[in-house]
Amino acid sequence: MPQALDRLKETPSQTAGPYVHIGLVPSLAGVAGVYPADPGGAIVAPETPGERIRIEGRVFDGDGGLVRDALIESWQADANGIYNAPLDPRQGRCAPGFFGWGRCATDFASGAFAFETIKPGPVPGPRDSMMAPHICLWIVARGINLGLSTRLYFPEEEAANAVDPILRRIENPQRRRTLIAQALETEGDGRGYRFDIRLQGEGETVFFAT
């Protein structure tokens, strides 16, 4: 589509660099006391209805090395597929205490990231489609020049995944599988999933452009 001549150009991206924690999750950098808490730590409130889930994973580079300085943000709908956002006209019916946005970083030592949330519901997609339950993820780090967008889907949602309009854009089933989290054996309440992100090479995660 041709661009209108009066259109401004988007500000170009630059890498988040190795010290992204100072600005976005200051306590991890060792900067205490500026903000009461690191932003993005609470995706849901205790009263939010929905199935409790825990997502954990690691980020790998093209050599299979751990990326220990990545920052990951998540955005998702509530258990009924409603976003807590003014641009979702159903926002008034969004679950109580549900925020939907989270932020975490990979651990400096283990390289692992984790976040706790509820399982989202299916979300209306383009035209008459329905999107399977999914969590949008955005990954930035030193060496990543433009934040990478991907989606996490759920392994137990085979029927919904099969008709998801975004997953269907990925022709190779092996590549599609990079977006399906792996169910973990868990003790106690809630389900656990593993979602590893491979930035490059074999098993490279599918990243999206919109």
Add this chain to the structure above:
Amino acid sequence: MSDTSAGDRAVSERVGSNLRPQADPLIPRDHAWHPPALAPAYKTSVLRSPQRPLVAHEATLSESTGPVFGPESLGPLDNDLLRNYALDGAPIGPRILVHGRLRDERGRGVPGALIEIWQANAGGRYRHRNDGYLAALDPNFGGCGRTLTDAEGRYVFRTVMPGPYPWPNNVNDWRPAHIHFSIFGSGFGQRLITQMYFEGDPHIPLCPILNAIPDAQAVEQLIAPLDMAATAPMDARAYRFDLVLRGRRSTYFETRPEGN
């Protein structure tokens, strides 16, 4: 698509009678305006750049919507880096104001947007457990700040001029002085992180991170000019850094003669 009816039914039953929400779709991103994933002169990008092409799809409700941060989530000193970490005095270094306007590609101000920044101190040292540069930490400087844009999309921070610093890339690479910016729009698909540079910095043409951006005009967009008009006399110089986020196609309004 007839082969999908069972799955379609599975999801639509659970959604029940939800109306089908529509948000104005985001304008597709012009990737040529951004640095490519692989920029060999920036060595860390070599192993951290996807090799497969990005899978393109139209922005859906999941990209068109995004979190909203209310004023109650910010403190009164959050945008004042001269004071938000200070223990017993002002940080060392030239005092500056950094201000500008956040707009979308259609030129409209973006109100209520969360902007977060982080930077090195005047000596080029970050307050970060992984930064071991020789330059001293400043006990009165933390290096992070945040603010919400006003009704017209304007923002301002007060801080000190960050120093250039050496970094391991080639044997003698120095970053130009810069401030890191993280910006939220109204949709998660607008999410952006960038860096602001300072007019006249001789390190600018030497920087492999900045010069990974292919278009010279795009590079220029990241260089903030001195803004004497906004300077606080006898107090702080000002730099102006305007920001642009992806816009939205207003498919409905575009057909009307009065436009938007």
